[in-house]
Amino acid sequence: MKNNDNWWKKSVVYQIYPRSFNDSNGDGIGDIQGIIEKLDYLKLLGVDVIWLSPVYDSPNDDNGYDIRNYQKIMNEFGTMADFDQMLDELHKRDMKLVMDLVVNHTSDEHEWFVQSKKSKDNPYRDYYFWREGKDGKEPNNWGSIFSGSAWEYDEPSNEYYLHLFSKKQPDLNWENPKLREDVYQMMKYWLDKGIDGFRMDVVNMISKQPGLPDGVQSEGQLYGDGGQYFMNGPRIHELLQEMNHEVLSNYPIMTVGEMPGATPEDAILYTDPDRKEVNMIFTFEHMDLDSAPGGKWNLKPLNLVELKENLTKWQSALHSKGWNSLYWNNHDQPRIVSRFGDDQKYRVESAKMLATCLHFMQGTPYIYQGEEIGMTNVKFDSLEDYRDIETINMYNERMALGYTHEEIMTSIYAKGRDNARTPMQWDTSENGGFTSGIPWIKANPKYKEINVKNALNDSQSIFYFYQKLIAIRKEMDIIIDGDFQLLLKDHPEVFAYERTRKDESLIVLCNFSANELVIEDEELANKFPEYHLLLSNYEAGKTTSLRPYETVVLKK
DSSP states (O other): OOSOOOGGGSOOEEEEOGGGTOOSSSSSSOOHHHHHHTHHHHHHHTOOEEEEOOOEEOOOTTTTSSOSEEEEEOGGGOOHHHHHHHHHHHHHTTOEEEEEEOOSBOOTTSHHHHHHHHOTTSTTGGGBOEEOOBTTBOSSOBBOTTSSBSEEEETTTTEEEEOSSOTTSOBBOTTOHHHHHHHHHHHHHHHHHTOOEEEETTGGGSSOOTTOOOOBOOTTOSSBBOHHHHSSOTTHHHHHHHHHHHTGGGSOOEEEEEOTTOOHHHHHHHHOGGGOSOSEEEOOGGGGTTBOTTOTTSBOOOOHHHHHHHHHHHHHHHTTTSOBEEOSOOTTSOOHHHHTSOSSTTHHHHHHHHHHHHHTSSSEEEEETTGGGTOOOOOOSSGGGOOOHHHHHHHHHHHHTTOOHHHHHHHHHHHOGGGGTSOOOOSSSGGGGSOSSOOSSOOOGGGGTSOHHHHHTOTTSHHHHHHHHHHHHHHOHHHHHOEEEEESTTOSSEEEEEEEETTEEEEEEEEOSSSOEEOOOHHHHHHGGGOEEEEESSSSOOSSEEOTTOEEEEEO
C-alpha cells in the first residue's frame, strides 16, 4: 500500500510521555498498562493519533532517548506483550500510534557501540564518529547541546567519540551504508507490527559536514557552535529520500521530523510531497522568541508581534507546498499557559485562547499530555528535585561561571524541561492519582485544583474546550486547506487572522493580555455584522472588544 493517503492532515495528535502519564503498578513510574487504562479518556477527548515518547530498552540517561536496544521494551514500562496489547487497543478505538524514532544517536550501552569500542578495526567502529585528538585536545571545538564538550575521550584507543547530546549518547555515522541498512531493518520491524508512523528525533542532524570543522566560538563561550556543520547537513535530503524509498513509502503512515535550525525554506524541501522525504517537521523558531542571545536559559519577554510574524511566515511559506505541525508544548518545552498565557488569575481563559490560536491554523495540531487540562510549570525549591540532565548540567556549568543560585533557578522555572515532565494530574488523591507509590519526579502541588477529574465534572473546563476544537476541525475543511491571512499585524496584544476557502471565511481573534481591548480597526469591525459566533472562551460578548485573554472565532 502506498503512502498517498493524507489522513494525518485531518488528525489531532496527543503526545504521551510514558514515564509521567499513568503508573499501573505503584513503582512510581508510568507504564504501558497505565496508558491502556486511560485510552477511553483519550478517545473521549477526540484525538486520533498517539505519539508515544520512547519506550525502548534504555539505561535512561536522557529519559529513554538513549536507546540500548531498539527492539525491546524498557523493563520499567512493561513487556513487548504489553506493547502489542496497547497497539491492539488503540486500533480497536480507531486511534493510531506514532513511535519516536531516535537514530541520530544510540546509548553507549547499545551493542553496536559496545562492539565499536572494542578495537579500531572492529566492523562496528565506523558506525560512530571516532577521531584522534588535535593539539592534545578534542578533535574540534563543538559544544554538546547538554553542556560541556561534544567529544568524550576513550583511553584504551586514544581516540574521542562524538556525542552532540549526553556522553552516553554517541552519534551514529550515517555515512556508513551498513548502519543505514540496520536502521531500516529496525524501522520495518515496528511498521510490520502495525504502528502508524514515526516522530523522528533530531533527524536533521544525521548528516554531518565531512571533516567536522570547528564552529564559531563567541566571546565568553566555552565551546564553538557547530550547528551549521551538523544541522541540515550536505546529504540530509539524499538520506531522507533513501529512507523514504527503502521504508516509509511502503506503509500508509505519518512522519514528522524534529528539525532544530530548519527554516521555512528548508521545511518546503523536507515536506514537499513530490520530494518524498517526510510529511511535516517540527520547527523551533517560535519556541526561541522568549530567549535572549546566548540560548534558551537567557530569558526575555515574548514580543507578540514577533510571534505573529513568525507563525505567519510558516503558514504562508508551506501553504499548498508542504505541511505544518502545530504545537505549543512537548516533553522538551515548558507549559504554554505559564509561558505565553497567565497561569494564575486567567489560567482557564488563557489556556483556551492559546488552544484556539493554534488549532485554527493550517497544519496538524499536537496536544501534550496535561495541556488539555491547563497544567502549569512547577517551582521546586531544590535542584535535587529536578531530574533532567540538561537542567542539572546547565546549573553546574553556570554556578562555575559565577551565576547565583537564584538567577539560575529563575531560568529553570521558566524553561526547564521538567516543567513538562511532572506527573499527569488525574484526580485530587496523593500525587494527583498518578501513582500509589513514590513518583520518579515530584508532582506539581497544583494537582488538587488542576486535574482530570475536576475537568470532566465541569462543562466549561479546558478539557471540553479542546474536545470542541477537535470536533470543529474534523467538520470544517476550511481549517485544513483554507488560505491564511494575518490581521492587525502590528497590534501588540491581539493575534488575529482570517482563514478563507471559496466563499467561506473564519476570523480568529486572540487577546494575549490581561487588558480589556477595543478593536479599533474599522475595516475589520465593519466585517463583523456578516459573521456569526462559532466559538468563544467567555459567555457571548461584543466582538468589537476583547476581555482579558478572550478568544472569539467568527464564521461567515
